[in-house]
Amino acid sequence: MTIDPLAEAETGPVIPSTGVGVLDRAVAVLDAVKLERMTASELARYLGLSVPTAHRLVTSMVTHGLLSRDEDGRLRLGARFSLPFLEQIASPVLTDLQQETGETAQIWVRRCEHRLCLASVDSAAELRASVPVGTLLPLTAGGSAAIVLAEPTTAPGWVESISRRTPGLCSVSAPVRRQSGETVAAVCVSAPVLRVGDTGPGALYGDAVIGAAARLSEALDRT
Structure with a gap:
C-alpha cells in the first residue's frame, strides 16, 4: 500500500x-x-x-x-544515511582492489567543500601512498577523488590525477553511484608516480577501480 x-x-x-x-x-x-x-x-x-x-x-x-x-x-x-552500510561492505572490496593493483585503495565521501577518507587498505610496499582513515582534505586541494566528488557526472569511467595534490603521487578514482545516478562516494587507487611510470594510473588501474565502484554501487542498490 x-x-x-x-x-x-x-x-x-x-x-x-x-x-x-x-x-x-x-x-x-x-x-x-x-x-x-x-x-x-x-x-x-x-x-x-x-x-x-x-x-x-x-x-x-x-x-x-x-x-x-x-x-x-x-x-x-541523503548519502550520509548510506555511510554505515558503505563502511560495512568497503573492507572486502578495498582488500580485493589493493591485492589486484598492489597499491593503496581508499573510499572517499564528500563533506560540504571537503572530502573525507572513509576507509583505506594500504599497499604492502615500503614506498606507498597512505592517508589515515578520517583524513579531511579540501576539494580544492585536487586529486582524482576530489574531482569525482566535486564534479559528479553520469558518464561512466575513471578520473586520474598525477602530482596534482602531492608531487610524486598519482591516483585514479571512479564514482560509487545510487540507481538514481547520484554520486555518493569515490573509490580511489593511489600510488607513487615512479612505480606507475609514463603509462599513468588510469591505464593501469582504471578498469579495476571501475569494477570496485560497481560492486559497491550494486550493494547500495540492494539496501
Whole structure:
C-alpha cells in the first residue's frame, strides 16, 4: 500500500518541539521523505512551513548530505544515511582492489567543500601512498577523488590525477553511484608516480577501480 502523506496536508503532522526549531523541522523533513519522496514545495505544504523556509532548509540539508534529489527532483534520504552500510561492505572490496593493483585503495565521501577518507587498505610496499582513515582534505586541494566528488557526472569511467595534490603521487578514482545516478562516494587507487611510470594510473588501474565502484554501487542498490 502506498502512503500518501499529502493526503494529510490540511491538518499536517505535529512537529515535536524541543525548543530548537531548526532541528525540529529538519527531523520532521527526514521523517516525511522516509514515507514518500516529495519536492520542497510539497514538503512545505505537508509540514505547514512557508515555501521559502522549506527551500532554505532543504538546500542546507542537501549540502550536508542529509537529503538528496532523485531524477525527478524529489527528495530522499541523503548519502550520509548510506555511510554505515558503505563502511560495512568497503573492507572486502578495498582488500580485493589493493591485492589486484598492489597499491593503496581508499573510499572517499564528500563533506560540504571537503572530502573525507572513509576507509583505506594500504599497499604492502615500503614506498606507498597512505592517508589515515578520517583524513579531511579540501576539494580544492585536487586529486582524482576530489574531482569525482566535486564534479559528479553520469558518464561512466575513471578520473586520474598525477602530482596534482602531492608531487610524486598519482591516483585514479571512479564514482560509487545510487540507481538514481547520484554520486555518493569515490573509490580511489593511489600510488607513487615512479612505480606507475609514463603509462599513468588510469591505464593501469582504471578498469579495476571501475569494477570496485560497481560492486559497491550494486550493494547500495540492494539496501
